[in-house]
Amino acid sequence: MLQKNPVWHRCLLILFVSFYSLSAKSAIECEKCDIETIKVTQENISSLNFPMVKEFLCTLDETCQEDLEFTRWSNETLFDVVHNAPELFLKVLQFGGLKNQDFILSELESPVHSGINVPVIRNKVKQLDDKYMFKYDVLSALK
Numbered sequence: 001m002l003q004k005n006p007v008w009h010r011c012l013l014i015l016f017v018s019f020y021s022l023s024a025k026s027a028i029e030c031e032k033c034d035i036e037t038i039k040v041t042q043e044n045i046s047s048l049n050f051p052m053v054k055e056f057l058c059t060l061d062e063t064c065q066e067d068l069e070f071t072r073w074s075n076e077t078l079f080d081v082v083h084n085a086p087e088l089f090l091k092v093l094q095f096g097g098l099k100n101q102d103f104i105l106s107e108l109e110s111p112v113h114s115g116i117n118v119p120v121i122r123n124k125v126k127q128l129d130d131k132y133m134f135k136y137d138v139l140s141a142l143k
Contacts, residue, residue, distance in 0.1 A: 053081060056081065076113075105138065
């Protein structure tokens with residue numbers, strides 16, 4: 001039936017093109033090293049949502065290391081995000097389509113100052129469900 005019916009071919013083609021364009025649009029495009037994104041994340045630290053955390057994590061990048069203000073503030077904010085919304089953080093790592101998970105994990109290995117209470121943050125992550133793919137990576141990074 002599918003092979004002989006040109007209408008089905010058109011429908012399948014339209015579906016294929018639609019899904020392809022949606023997946024292309026869903027690829028994360030964000031401004032790297034955007035201090036304004038950190039500011040918004042900090043201002044909303046007690047009411048974060050998936051898009052906010054996704055945008056924040058997306059802006060983190062190795063190329064930002066030259067900007068000391070960004071590097072320090074983004075590291076502090078990363079720990080604040082994990083502390084205040086550990087499950088949301090793991091969801092974004094797993095389902096957010098990010099390409100910088102390794103960099104994020106490396107940032108978790110190096111808190112910018114000793115005032116960050118890593119054991120408390122680690123305990124919060126440890127208590128979460130094992131269904132999150134990055135849970136043990138995050139725990140390993142939070143030594």
